[in-house]
Amino acid sequence: xxxxxxxxxxxxxxxxxxxxxxxxxxxxxxxxxxxxxxxxxxxxxxxxxxxxxxxxxxxxxxxxxxxxxxxxxxxxxxxxxxxxxxxxxxxxxxxxxxxxxxxxxxxxxxxxxxxxxxxxxxxxxxxxxxxxxxxxxxxxxxxxxxxxxxxxxxxxxxxxxxxxxxxxxxxxxxxxxxxxxxxxxxxxxxxxxxxxxxxxxxxxxxxxxxxxxxxxxxxxxxxxxxxxxxxxxxxxxxxxxxxxxxxxxxxxxxxxxxxxxxxxxxxxxxxxxxxxxxxxxxxxxxxxxxxxxxxxxxxxxxxxxxxxxxxxxxxxxxxxxxxxxxxxxxxxxxxxxxxxxxxxxxxxxxxxxxxxxxxxxxxxxxxxxxxxxxxxxxxxxxxxxxxxxxxxxxxxxxxxxxxxxxxxxxxxxxxxxxxxxxxxx
Ligand code: AMP
Ligand code: GLY
Numbered sequence: 001x002x003x004x005x006x007x008x009x010x011x012x013x014x015x016x017x018x019x020x021x022x023x024x025x026x027x028x029x030x031x032x033x034x035x036x037x038x039x040x041x042x043x044x045x046x047x048x049x050x051x052x053x054x055x056x057x058x059x060x061x062x063x064x065x066x067x068x069x070x071x072x073x074x075x076x077x078x079x080x081x082x083x084x085x086x087x088x089x090x091x092x093x094x095x096x097x098x099x100x101x102x103x104x105x106x107x108x109x110x111x112x113x114x115x116x117x118x119x120x121x122x123x124x125x126x127x128x129x130x131x132x133x134x135x136x137x138x139x140x141x142x143x144x145x146x147x148x149x150x151x152x153x154x155x156x157x158x159x160x161x162x163x164x165x166x167x168x169x170x171x172x173x174x175x176x177x178x179x180x181x182x183x184x185x186x187x188x189x190x191x192x193x194x195x196x197x198x199x200x201x202x203x204x205x206x207x208x209x210x211x212x213x214x215x216x217x218x219x220x221x222x223x224x225x226x227x228x229x230x231x232x233x234x235x236x237x238x239x240x241x242x243x244x245x246x247x248x249x250x251x252x253x254x255x256x257x258x259x260x261x262x263x264x265x266x267x268x269x270x271x272x273x274x275x276x277x278x279x280x281x282x283x284x285x286x287x288x289x290x291x292x293x294x295x296x297x298x299x300x301x302x303x304x305x306x307x308x309x310x311x312x313x314x315x316x317x318x319x320x321x322x323x324x325x326x327x328x329x330x331x332x333x334x335x336x337x338x339x340x341x342x343x344x345x346x347x348x349x350x351x352x353x354x355x356x357x358x359x360x361x362x363x364x365x366x367x368x369x370x371x372x373x374x375x376x377x378x379x380x381x382x383x384x385x386x387x388x389x390x391x392x393x394x395x396x397x398x399x400x401x402x403x404x405x406x407x408x409x410x411x412x413x414x415x416x417x418x419x420x421x422x423x424x425x
Contacts, residue, residue: 001024001025001026001064001065001311001315002026002027002028002029002061002062002063002064002065003019003025003027003028003029003041003063003064003065003066003067003311004029004030004031004044004054004057004058004061004063004065004066004067005019005028005029005030005031005033005037005041005066005067005069006030006031006048006054006066006067006068006069006070006073006078007030007033007048007068007069007070008030008032008033008034008037008069009034009069009070009296009368009383010036010296010297010299010300010338010366010367010368010383010385010386011069011070011293011294011295011296011297011299011300012030012033012034012037012069013034013036013037013040013300013366013367013368013386014299014300014303014304014366014386014388015067015069015294015299015303015310016028016030016033016036016037016040016041017036017040017303017364017366018303018304018306018310019040019041019067019310019311019314020040020041021309021310022309022310022311022312023309024309024311024312024315025311027041027042027061027063028040028041028042029041029042029043029044029057029061029063030042030043030044031043031044031045031046031047031048031054031057032044032045032046032047032048034367034368034369034370034371034380035367035370035371035372035377036365036366036367036368036370036385037367038372044057048070048072048073048078049072049073049076051073051078051081054066054078055081055082055085055087055088058082058088058091059087059088063091064091064092065091065092065093065094065314065315065318066082066091066092066093066094066095067094067095067314068093068094068095068272068293069293069294070293071101071104071105071153071291071292071293072153073095074095074096074097074098074101074104074105074272074292074293075098075101075102075104075105075153075292076098077097077098077101078095079093079095079096079097079098079101079271079272080097080098083097092314092315092318092319093271093318094271094272094273094314094317094318095271095272095273095292095293096268096269096270096271096272096292097269097270099268099269100207100263100268100269100270100272100292101292103274103290103291103292104153104289104290104291104292104293105152105153105292106151106152106187107149107150107151107152107158107189107289108126108151108187108189110289110290111124111126111189111191113262113266114287116262116266117258117259117261117262117265118258119254119255119258119259119262119287120254120255120284120285120286120287121191121286121287121288122147122191122192122193122194122279122286122288123191123192124189124190124191124192125138125189125190125191126151126187126188126189126190127172127176127187127188127190128176128186128187128188129176129177129186132172132173132176132177135172135176135188135190136169136172138190139165139168139169139172139190140165142190142192142193143193144162144163144164144165144168144193145161145162145163145193146161146162146163146165146168146190146193147159147160147161147190147191147192147193148160148161148162148168148171148172148175148188148189148190149188149189149190149191150175150180150181150184150185150188151184151185151186151187151188151189152181152182152183152184152185152186152187153184154181154184154185156230156232157181157230158181158184158185159230161193172188172190175188176188194279194281194286194288195281196279196280196281196282196286197242197279197280198217198277198278198279198280198288199215199216199217199240199242199243199278199280200215200216200217200218200275200276200277200278200295200298201215201248201251201255201256201275201276201278202214202215202216202273202274202275202276202294202295202298202302203256203273203274203276204272204273204313204314204317204322204325205260205263205270205271205272205273205274205317205322206270206271206316206317206318206319206320206321206322206323207260207263207264207268207269207270207271207320208260208264208320208322208323209260209322209323210256210260210274210322210323211313211322211323211325211326211327212248212252212256212327213273213302213306213327213329214238214239214301214302214305214306214329214334215238215239215240215243215248215302216236216237216238216239216240216295216298216301216302217236217237217238217240217420217423218233218235218236218295218297218298219233219234219235219236219416219419219420220232220233220234221234222234222340222344222345222416223416224416224417224418225418229345229346230345231340231344231345231382231383232296232297232345232382232383233295233296233297233298233338233383234297234337234338234340234415234416234419235297235335235336235337235338235415235416235419235420236295236297236298236300236301236302236334236335236336236419237301237333237334237335237336237394237397237398237419237420237423238298238301238302238305238333238334239305239333240423241394241423242280242423247280247283247285250283250284250285251276251278251285254284254285255276255278255285255287256274256276259274259276259290271317271318272292272293272317273292273293273294274290274291274292275290275291275292275293275294275295275298276290277289277290277291296368296383297336297338297383297386300336300364300366300386300388301334301335301336301388302334304330304334304364304388304390305329305330305332305334305390306327306328306329306330307327307328307329307330308325308326308327308328312325313325313327330390332390332391332392332397333390333391333392333393333394333396333397334388334389334390334397335388335389335391335394335397335398335400335401335419335420336386336387336388336401336419337386337387337398337401337402337405337415337416337419338368338383338384338385338386338387338415338416339383339384339385339386339387339405339408339410339413339414339415340382340383340384340413340414340415341369341379341381341382341383341384341412341413341414342411342412342413342414343412344382344383344414345382348382348412349411349412350369350378350379350380350381351373351378351379351380352378352379352410352411352412353376353377353378353410353411354370354376354377354378354379354384354385354408354409354410355408355409355410356407356408356409357377357408359407359408360387360404360407360408361400361403361404362389362400362404363387363388363389363400363401363404364387364388364389365385365386365387365388365404365408366385366386366388367384367385368381368383368384368385368386369381369382369383369384369385370384370385378410379410379412384410384413385408387401387404387405387408388401389401389404394420394423394424395424397420398419398420398421398424401419402417
């Protein structure tokens with residue numbers, strides 16, 4: 001099986017690392033990839049929005065399966081594009097078409113889907129410019145904090161949570177009138193604030209059945225103690241210690257099964273990952289968001305815990321045989337710590353040499369913003385790399401990752417020292 005993986009982050013390095021361990025994988029290409037994916041397969045310099053160029057490459061290189069890493073091309077319909085071309089019809093594609101990707105691409109759609117399928121989520125209403133006055137009245141009827149979300153994709157920044165009503169109304173104006181998030185905020189969702197603990201659950205589905213992947217908890221804020229600005233994620237742990245088998249059973253019954261059944265009942269074909277962002281309130285799961293891909297850095301924590309052959313699992317999903325898959329999941333704990341560029345998630349400098357990588361012991365290192373220049377690795381993004389360690393318990397896994405996080409060096413290096421600490425007793 002010759003595979004083309006789309007994307008260029010730490011998640012894609014982790015996916016690539018796992019795919020090539022399979023005997024089924026006879027060739028791996030990554031478009032455009034990064035210095036880490038180059039260690040697993042061959043990077044090809046094609047932009048993932050250049051679909052014709054991707055299609056030409058797939059035909060020329062006899063690629064059998066395309067795997068989408070990030071959501072953006074899925075939301076724009078790359079899977080439909082591949083399915084619609086005569087010369088590409090035989091190519092397996094991991095990632096939903098635009099109809100399924102709307103679960104992530106439109107929060108308004110996702111909320112209505114959950115309402116139709118009785119999937120627990122925060123109470124909400126959607127508004128546009130035309131209904132601005134009603135939106136203000138709705139805000140006034142809620143108790144703070146106020147949760148306001150841009151409907152469309154906003155690079156993870158489209159959710160605003162604020163205490164003050166005056167500021168909430170201001171945000172509403174900025175989103176609806178000043179296009180704060182471009183067209184993504186033409187519609188906004190205002191929802192009830194849920195107080196609880198968050199966790200992320202992942203499945204691989206063929207649109208009829210599904211298999212569970214390891215669950216994870218990620219750490220989104222830049223500062224220790226979950227303070228400061230939101231980021232793409234500063235670390236993750238898997239498994240989630242508080243996710244008892246009872247809670248997991250409840251999540252399957254109340255969230256996962258109705259989601260898959262909802263897709264079936266609404267005639268939405270779906271082959272790929274579903275990432276359920278959950279808030280657990282008094283032991284009850286509520287869906288905060290759907291994503292149609294793996295998370296980053298959650299992928300770097302969960303993939304090393306999958307002992308089964310991921311290439312075979314993805315092939316099974318594409319062929320409608322996912323229900324036959326019983327993935328073996330390691331009982332070991334994974335702890336992932338992100339090394340970021342100083343200043344991230346705001347402005348940061350890049351191009352700094354990365355040193356001491358050869359001193360890393362007993363951890364996996366997945367590259368995100370890493371570039372090779374004149375035979376040297378240097379920083380090229382906000383999140384630079386993910387350090388993942390596996391151990392019999394969370395504490396040992398964290399210790400290994402933190403030791404290596406201290407060891408690796410580049411100018412301005414920043415990492416959170418408290419990843420997973422809230423889960424230790
Ligand atoms: P999202 O991009 O939808 O995952 O939202 C980003 C973050 O905002 C989530 O990870 C939660 O921490 C928080 N959040 C979103 N919706 C709610 C809600 N209804 N109640 C409380 N927190 C929320
Ligand atoms: N870490 C959260 C995400 O990938 O959306």
